[in-house]
Amino acid sequence: xxxxxxxxxxxxxxxxxxxxxxxxxxxxxxxxxxxxxxxxxxxxxxxxxxxxxxxxxxxxxxxxxxxxxxxxxxxxxxxxxxxxxxxxxxxxxxxxxxxxxxxxxxxxxxxxxxxxxxxxxxxxxxxxxxxxxxxxxxxxxxxxxxxxxxxxxxxxxxxxxxxxxxxxxxxxxxxxxxxxxxxxxxxxxxxxxxxxxxxxxxxxxxxxxxxxxxxxxxxxxxxxxxxxxxxxxxxxxxxxxxxxxxxxxxxxxxxxxxxxxxxxxxxxxxxxxxxxxxxxxxxxxxxxxxxxxxxxxxxxxxxxxxxxxxxxxxxxxxxxxxxxxxxxxxxxxxxxxxxxxxxxxxxxxxxxxxxxxxxxxxxxxxxxxxxxxxxxx
Amino acid sequence: xxxxxxxxxxxxxxxxxxxxxxxxxxxxxxxxxxxxxxxxxxxxxxxxxxxxxxxxxxxxxxxxxxxxxxxxxxxxxxxxxxxxxxxxxxxxxxxxxxxxxxxxxxxxxxxxxxxxxxxxxxxxxxxxxxxxxxxxxxxxxxxxxxxxxxxxxxxxxxxxxxxxxxxxxxxxxxxxxxxxxxxxxxxxxxxxxxxxxxxxxxxxxxxxxxxxxxxxxxxxxxxxxxxxxxxxxxxxxxxxxxxxxxxxxxxxxxxxxxxxxxxxxxxxxxxxxxxxxxxxxxxxxxxxxxxxxxxxxxxxxxxxxxxxxxxxxxxxxxxxxxxxxxxxxxxxxxxxxxxxxxxxxxxxxxxxxxxxxxxxxxxxxxxxxxxxxxxxxxxxxxxxxxxxxxxxxxxxxx
Numbered sequence: 001x002x003x004x005x006x007x008x009x010x011x012x013x014x015x016x017x018x019x020x021x022x023x024x025x026x027x028x029x030x031x032x033x034x035x036x037x038x039x040x041x042x043x044x045x046x047x048x049x050x051x052x053x054x055x056x057x058x059x060x061x062x063x064x065x066x067x068x069x070x071x072x073x074x075x076x077x078x079x080x081x082x083x084x085x086x087x088x089x090x091x092x093x094x095x096x097x098x099x100x101x102x103x104x105x106x107x108x109x110x111x112x113x114x115x116x117x118x119x120x121x122x123x124x125x126x127x128x129x130x131x132x133x134x135x136x137x138x139x140x141x142x143x144x145x146x147x148x149x150x151x152x153x154x155x156x157x158x159x160x161x162x163x164x165x166x167x168x169x170x171x172x173x174x175x176x177x178x179x180x181x182x183x184x185x186x187x188x189x190x191x192x193x194x195x196x197x198x199x200x201x202x203x204x205x206x207x208x209x210x211x212x213x214x215x216x217x218x219x220x221x222x223x224x225x226x227x228x229x230x231x232x233x234x235x236x237x238x239x240x241x242x243x244x245x246x247x248x249x250x251x252x253x254x255x256x257x258x259x260x261x262x263x264x265x266x267x268x269x270x271x272x273x274x275x276x277x278x279x280x281x282x283x284x285x286x287x288x289x290x291x292x293x294x295x296x297x298x299x300x301x302x303x304x305x306x307x308x309x310x311x312x313x314x315x316x317x318x319x320x321x322x323x324x325x326x327x328x329x330x331x332x333x334x335x336x337x338x339x340x341x342x343x344x345x346x347x348x349x350x351x352x353x354x355x356x357x358x359x360x361x362x363x364x365x366x367x368x369x370x371x372x373x374x375x376x377x
Numbered sequence: 378x379x380x381x382x383x384x385x386x387x388x389x390x391x392x393x394x395x396x397x398x399x400x401x402x403x404x405x406x407x408x409x410x411x412x413x414x415x416x417x418x419x420x421x422x423x424x425x426x427x428x429x430x431x432x433x434x435x436x437x438x439x440x441x442x443x444x445x446x447x448x449x450x451x452x453x454x455x456x457x458x459x460x461x462x463x464x465x466x467x468x469x470x471x472x473x474x475x476x477x478x479x480x481x482x483x484x485x486x487x488x489x490x491x492x493x494x495x496x497x498x499x500x501x502x503x504x505x506x507x508x509x510x511x512x513x514x515x516x517x518x519x520x521x522x523x524x525x526x527x528x529x530x531x532x533x534x535x536x537x538x539x540x541x542x543x544x545x546x547x548x549x550x551x552x553x554x555x556x557x558x559x560x561x562x563x564x565x566x567x568x569x570x571x572x573x574x575x576x577x578x579x580x581x582x583x584x585x586x587x588x589x590x591x592x593x594x595x596x597x598x599x600x601x602x603x604x605x606x607x608x609x610x611x612x613x614x615x616x617x618x619x620x621x622x623x624x625x626x627x628x629x630x631x632x633x634x635x636x637x638x639x640x641x642x643x644x645x646x647x648x649x650x651x652x653x654x655x656x657x658x659x660x661x662x663x664x665x666x667x668x669x670x671x672x673x674x675x676x677x678x679x680x681x682x683x684x685x686x687x688x689x690x691x692x693x694x695x696x697x698x699x700x701x702x703x704x705x706x707x708x709x710x711x712x713x714x715x716x717x718x719x720x721x722x723x724x725x726x727x728x729x730x731x732x733x734x735x736x737x738x739x740x741x742x743x744x745x746x747x748x749x750x751x752x753x754x755x756x757x758x759x760x761x762x763x764x765x766x767x768x769x770x771x772x773x774x775x
Contacts, residue, residue: 287768
């Protein structure tokens with residue numbers, strides 16, 4: 001049992017720290033988030049050059065063989081800077097799914113391009129009626145000649161508008177909400193019949209609703225075994241959830257630092273407001289929530305590096321539930337302690353609050369994960 | 378970063394588990410698993426068994442009788458103790474004054490007191506709080522005035538847990554009233570048999586006798602019984618409080634309570650089904666379990682720091698706050714799980730002659746006693762508000 005980072009891991013952490021420091025000043029980020037694209041392709045190139053896009057892939061698919069701990073380190077630091085590039089969508093969701101269940105041909109066609117920064121991916125798993133149930137899939141894939149025809153709409157697909165290829169879940173059998181009968185398909189974003197409506201999300205990122213109307217794909221688009229994709233989807237979403245927890249930890253610690261600094265400098269009644277005990281205790285509660293979250297994030301990263309079993313699923317849900325609560329508390333109280341300043345778009349604390357708010361929803365909100373944890377107990 | 382245990386650690390876990398299965402007395406286990414204080418005789422009997430195995434004081438340095446275990450081993454041991462419902466040693470000797478003696482005591486003090494703590498020959502109590510000095514502990518007034526080779530001690534201590542069992546008390550006393558409060562305090566070891574000491578019981582809201590007042594009326598204490606230097610007692614007192622807070626989170630015990638609650642929820646009937654079918658109830662339990670897991674890994678991070686030789690900041694305060702809140706939420710939920718049987722409470726029955734009257738399910742005897750007693754968890758060891766002050770000052774610099 002060991003909670004220490006290795007030397008290589010410390011170097012990785014330092015390099016991301018440096019990237020965030022150089023590229024993610026509050027003003028730079030605000031500008032970037034308001035641009036048409038919503039992130040920077042130059043940043044993406046840097047991330048590829050520094051090897052971050054290949055970190056999570058195993059060496060046999062051309063990656064650097066990092067595990068969930070390396071991902072945790074990267075995500076925590078990206079969370080500190082509220083990094084906008086589609087790292088989760090491309091690498092941790094799309095790329096991870098292909099590496100997990102893809103054929104050699106699919107892996108060769110996609111993973112090297114992802115690692116080099118030449119291809120972006122997105123994963124459409126949710127639908128309007130599904131909320132957080134990954135098995136609630138009504139999009140259909142019907143066998144037709146040499147391939148399949150897809151019909152249905154995937155909802156709130158993060159970075160769906162900028163992805164070159166979109167992986168979607170669709171039903172090839174079973175009733176809606178059955179675990180069996182779900183398949184995965186790799187769909188070109190410019191394929192005929194694909195209608196992508198991209199919009200901004202409150203955290204400064206981009207998502208899309210993706211409507212597929214009689215979209216024809218070949219059998220080579222099928223990712224993994226037909227009708228048996230549910231276990232892979234659950235596993236990859238759990239891994240991404242662990243990573244999201246780390247992002248939340250980074251965002252909370254940055255928000256707490258900003259708020260603590262504000263308490264020391266803002267004066268009212270002739271003293272810094274941090275001299276008031278009620279605010280001190282609030283800040284202590286925020287600090288404790290962030291510390292507990294860090295513990296959970298470390299724990300879940302280490303568990304994800306072990307065999308994936310029910311204990312792992314419980315750990316992910318426990319971490320997401322705890323961190324979802326903490327993210328809301330820290331985000332909301334950061335605004336409260338900043339007073340009027342917290343309400344401005346110009347000042348960065350509100351951006352942390354907004355990202356923390358969406359993190360609570362993503363991959364299942366607190367209530368969802370409390371239920372999942374309880375059902376697994 | 379790695380969570381897995383080595384083969385040696387797994388073997389150690391099996392060894393501890395087997396030992397506890399074989400050696401933990403059934404009456405002690407029954408009492409402790411209900412959240413009831415184990416009677417003095419049973420507690421001492423159990424401590425002697427632990428000490429014969431060499432496991433009474435894992436945190437002590439090896440030269441004084443500690444085990445020399447790694448942080449992982451200490452964690453495993455605590456988990457197994459909790460899992461087996463084995464009560465830890467009474468803290469006043471092993472966890473509180475013991476470390477003060479081996480860190481700051483004279484050779485004579487170490488030679489005399491430490492073996493007696495390990496053999497459970499002494500029962501210590503803690504003379505810190507006074508009627509006018511609770512959270513503001515440094516304002517304490519009990520005085521010790523030099524008279525040759527003795528101090529003459531006068532004053533009063535309060536909230537002294539188990540003073541009625543104790544033959545020794547470690548006491549903070551004022552040896553200089555003319556300087557800053559913290560700079561005029563000394564740390565004395567006092568024999569409770571000394572003439573002039575009177576112990577008066579305080580019956581708690583659990584209608585139990587755990588608390589006491591201790592009065593000192595011209596009590597003669599040899600100067601040789603002072604720890605360290607005169608007027609440096611505050612340093613030793615704070616050292617002791619830091620140690621107290623690390624052991625105060627009681628994570629393994631809370632895990633046991635969670636399991637106990639799941640078992641009750643699978644038994645208690647409700648609406649023609651079982652309590653465990655009630656999603657509101659189960660949601661409360663799940664929230665506690667999740668918070669407890671977060672606390673457990675916070676403690677593990679802290680242990681990992683200690684094993685790297687890093688000094689701790691305010692982490693013990695965090696453990697104390699979160700640990701005590703969880704204990705209270707758990708006992709509250711345990712009482713809630715009993716439905717109207719939560720109202721039945723016969724203190725003596727619950728403690729001594731449990732189930733004499735043969736009413737209510739067996740598991741209903743205990744939760745209310747613990748619920749009442751643990752209202753103190755957020756007060757003792759430095760109230761949770763004082764802990765927040767400590768974090769605010771030490772970590773946040775506010």
